[in-house]
Amino acid sequence: MTFKELGIIEPILKALLDKGYDVPTPIQNQAIPPALRKQDILGLAQTGTGKTAAFVIPIIQHLHRDNNPCKGIRALILTPTRELAIQISDCIHDYAKYTAIRHTVIFGGVKQQAQTDALRRNVDILVATPGRLLDLMKQGYIKLDTIQHFVLDEADRMLDMGFIHDINRILPKLPKEKQTLFFSATMPAAIATLSSSILHHPVRVEVSPTSSVVDTIKQNVYFVEKEGKKNLLIQLLKKQRPQSVLVFSRTKYGADKIARILCKAGIGSQAIHGNKSQNARQTALTDFKSNKISVLIATDIAARGIDIDQLELVINYDIPNVPETYVHRIGRTGRAGNTGMALTFCSQEERPLLHDIQKLIGKTLPMLPLSAS
Structure with a gap:
């Protein structure tokens, strides 16, 4: 049709x-x-x-x-x-x-x-x-x-x-x-x-996007402890140098902390969440869409308004508590016929959350070795 x-x-x-x-x-x-x-x-x-x-x-x-x-x-x-x-x-x-x-x-x-x-x-x-x-x-x-x-x-x-x-x-x-x-x-x-x-x-x-998301987006998981996530993120971004990355944090404080860590490492990034002013949030989105910055760190509520056709990579720095939220997050990549990739950082305490996600989407996420980063 x-x-x-x-x-x-x-x-x-x-x-x-x-x-x-x-x-x-x-x-x-x-x-x-x-x-x-x-x-x-x-x-x-x-x-x-x-x-x-x-x-x-x-x-x-x-x-x-x-x-x-x-x-x-x-x-x-x-x-x-x-x-x-x-x-x-x-x-x-x-x-x-x-x-x-x-x-x-x-x-x-x-x-x-x-x-x-x-x-x-x-x-x-x-x-x-x-x-x-x-x-x-x-x-x-x-x-x-x-x-x-x-x-x-x-x-x-x-x-x-x-x-x-x-x-x-x-x-x-x-x-x-x-x-x-x-x-x-x-x-x-x-x-x-x-x-x-x-x-x-x-x-x-x-409609549910679950099946189409599972089929069209390459998904992988890194098993990494909480304290090792920031170094893994820096290594991945410096090695792969993607042009547009959306990183999800569970909290506003966490989003700001990730942005500070990346900026200190020389990686252009900004955080977007509910505590930011409207102008600050719009500036961050504009900078991201125009490629002035390559990394946007967001909480789930703030990300509801992000619509970018050619988003290259989604990173779940923190795994969401609700499995359906994972589907919503990664569905922001791989749009309009473009290929998409989603990476998830999973600590020991987050493994039950990962289990629930895999049950929802009906597949086990392939694991990537930390040495590959």
Whole structure:
């Protein structure tokens, strides 16, 4: 099945081909047809499955084909973090470039002037984080009464970050007649309740990246004690000299410590986590994407907004406590037809966690000898 066979129109097809995309991912195959029919969608999908395009493409197509466009915001995409908001905005920019669709992105942690200036110029699609959206609504810059399409992305992360109260303040401001696209990686009770309250006869789409990740990414493990991890990391990076490496730390303190160790060893790196300011996090991401630094150290929550097509290597410096998190982590490499590699550092005390991961993915990770580093 190609995008053309899904019913995608020529301007968007051209933009997809510019990016080298012709065949949709499983979540896009499932979600795009009902979204084009203006049905509500309940999507269960993790980062790395192509879910952003699954809701962005149908919205662009609907707005492009609208013969009587209203003045005002016609689509609202709500997402929990600045990084994810920027990622979605970039996606809209890529796929709407051959249309007249206008969009902007708003988020907190920065001055609002540039954002309010963009809103004054009128936009069709607004990508927003909840706090800044409510703030600008209160100031009178934003009205939601013309919304035709509403996306709630990463709903479970919204819950984790305490945004559910903000969402409950936003929902009554939306028109009753609209299409709602609801996406979440997991479905805890609170999210299930929220979804059932705002969706009308939704089409449920669900994909798991586990099998595809296992098949397309080369995965290995080093058995190394905790105190030996920093030297192993330095040796690997100096020997292999990869251009883009994402290193996962379990804690914010650990991420900062790894960054200091690597910088001291002459390896350009920065840490990204929740205690960093919005500007510091965005600077680190920009430096990483532009190859000013080759290594980014992240915690799991901070990494949710990282979307890099050609990420060469993922290193699990600390093994995650939840096996599914391992799948999410390594799924950031090997995208868009590129090859990917994931290395895991496992200490003696982490072996039970590794066992759980191997049980989940259905394979034993090949061991690399420390001398090979």
